[in-house]
Amino acid sequence: MSLWSRARMPGPRERTEAPAGGSGWALSPAVTAAAIVAAVCLVAAFVLSRVELMLVAAPLLLTAVLGWSSRPESAAARTRVTIAGDDPDGRVGVEAVAEADGRVDGVHLRIHRADGRPEDAVVTPREAARLRFRIGVSHSGPQRIMTLAARGIGPDAAWTGDPGLPAVAERVVRPASQRVRSLPLPARLLGLTGGHVSARPGDGGEFRDIDRFRPGDRLRRIDWKATARLAQRPGELYVRRTTATSDAAVQLVLDARDDVPGAVAGWAAPYQRPGATSLDVAREAAVSLAGAYAAASDRVGFDDLSDARRALPPRAGARHLHRVLRAVELTTPHGSATERARAPRLAQGAVVFVMSTFLDDQAMRLALTWRAAGHRVVAVDVLPPRAVDELPARERLALRIVDLERRLRLDRLRAAGAELLEWASPERDAMLRRLATPGRRG
Template sequence: MSGLEPDRAPERASQRTRVVPLTGAGVLGGAVVAVVLAALGLVLSRVDLVLLALPLAVSAAWAWASRPPGGTGGPTTGLRVRASPDPEARVVRYGVGVDVDGPPGSAGTDAVHVRVSVLGTTPHDLVVTPAQAADLAGRAPILHSGPQLLLRLQHRLLGQDAAWFTAPARELDVEQVVTPRAVPVASLALPQRLQGLTGNHQSARPGDGGDFRDVHPFAPGDRLRRIDWRATARRARLADELFVRRTSALADATVVLVLDTRDDVGENVEDWTGHTADGQGVTSLDLAREAAASLATAYAASGDRVGVQDLASQARVVQPGGGARHRDRVVRAVTLSRPSGSRFARLRPPVVPPGALVYVFSTFLDDEAPRMATLWRAGGHRVVAVDVLPAPRTGGLQPHERVAFRLVALEREERMSALQASGVELLRWQEAPATVERAVALRTLARAGRGPR
């Protein structure tokens, strides 16, 4: 579900911070105990209590004296981060370097406390020496595709025996756009009518490059090398009558990928009240990005033209085109899609080229995406509704929430049935365990539209 950007460049981030030393709680506690013991010794005339308070007072005084100064003379730290997402292992490998510059004459820094946080996971704390902090390495899971926060780091310095410490430095966020994984697609559906003049698909019109079509009387414009002398000898009734072998022309398909980015729902039904799905588990936009990137890559490899539309924004449009550079442009547009939370209703569907095959990627939890798909189908396009709703988990729902979820599920089933009744074909895109069912569904879609166009 995750990968690198097309440039394969790791994300780098750095910051320089001047930290403010604070006195440790142990030093303050020792000083308070020393004062109390000394006061009791004076009041009770007990020398042993005064002698007992003496080492505590000396220790507190030494810790206070060795405490580095604040302000411009205080210690500074530099934090460097390099993160490289791994598309196969679904993890981000990162390297962290903390450079500590202590003030002259101070006791120095005894340890560095580094906290690494990833969205949806428990923060990981490390306490290492300054030498070890200069070169740390680790890895964290990649939760989703698209624009996201990969890492959040925070650090602070600890003095000898924790006599002093610094307030945590400001957080450093490492953000990157993680492209979805493009899975192989062996079977591709085609539009009802091919409009292109070149390509890899058989069309209904005569031309060059395709399979044998028929034998036809010679007409102006036919090439002499296509004359079939055997057919002419059998069929010709006149001396000047000739017959030629005609083949079908090859054409390319026009495919438009329509993303419904108005919301993003995850596997946990309890989180469906918001527009985004944070934390663990696959989300609807994760599946939509993966499905759109996979289909765009497969159609581009077949020489077809691919474009992108977004139901949540009129500005996110990539017109259909072909070639490797255009494929990267389409995948980039799909990768940058993020939930907008917009719930506006369109008066008419976005304009798509005549005869295009339209894929609509949505959860179909409301009527907007089905309405657009029905309008495109009524306009003569072949429309495939791609269901990207993750398998819902209802374990933590209350009884009334379960009833509400059942009502939402029933309404969704009615929308899907109405789509099928209007001629829209359905495709469910799920995670890896359902790859066999998905391959069968894609093959069925490809066979349903087989034949010259």
């Protein structure tokens, strides 16, 4: 029982134990059917005076009596799931134990692993006490690695116990971080320190010009060669001026109200399929941009459109970056679109990354509001590449309508001055380079 894929799994050894289930036993349908057929045969033999029906009823009745008399005393079932560790290739080792009290011949297991439908297995009590799994997880964020439920099976499968409460092994899977070489900046850099060259004069930046010495200029900035060349009268000095360095304010806005996979047929499926979903792409984009901007000493903030309580204002520092990354990792889909009463407030002059599938109008309206307020807005399309092989003709027509509505929203954002970035596109680096050119600021 193993599922192979790659995932980055942090965290220590985890263990979850579920208490025992009910104390009752249910009679097997086979034993119940044998008793009913035996009773019918006995009545028919008495009414029709047929001795052969008695011969048919006798073994069935004996089987029902033996099954009834073999009822175990206890039906308590306990399960325990332990995450043993992570393999170098990304698989997760899981150790599971299922125990059933009383005189049982087998244990019925219901196993639900990540990216799969529930599976049933019947094993002996000895095998149930030493189960080993190697599970691969293809999604990021909070999720259940495995759920295990068990119930006892009596002698000859005549009785089945009540299922105990399932044991759950959960993990918060870190999204993979991609290297971002080009960083889009706001139209104006308002910070006083940082790693970007601003337009105002100051210390730490590139050469700006040569000007006359004024009160407040430092003596070490005197350019003696320029003074000898440009001075018109005694005592006139010239200094070399440079541009000041500044930092940028960045707000990452993640639309976690829905989570759709690349296979369109799985948009309404009850179980997740293998492969990246839109929320996986959004988490990857958020942690990649946050790490890149934090490395450039910029201020990074985070906001979740589905939960206003998880907003983090833009700040700098390693501790704040850890809070932002943790907030991104804990983002989960809410399954329903909720309207925000008002747009979240942003830092002055911040560049806003709106990471959404743009399957509805809310993310577009907020982006237009921020753009109208003078912020530079980058709309990050996190919808993964879609597969329509399993769709019938009617659903493909519906998908064309959805695509047309998404295209109209994106065109409206472009018309308002927002810029588009497709994170799952192979041209992502080229798009970032175009957005990071000085002429594209705002």
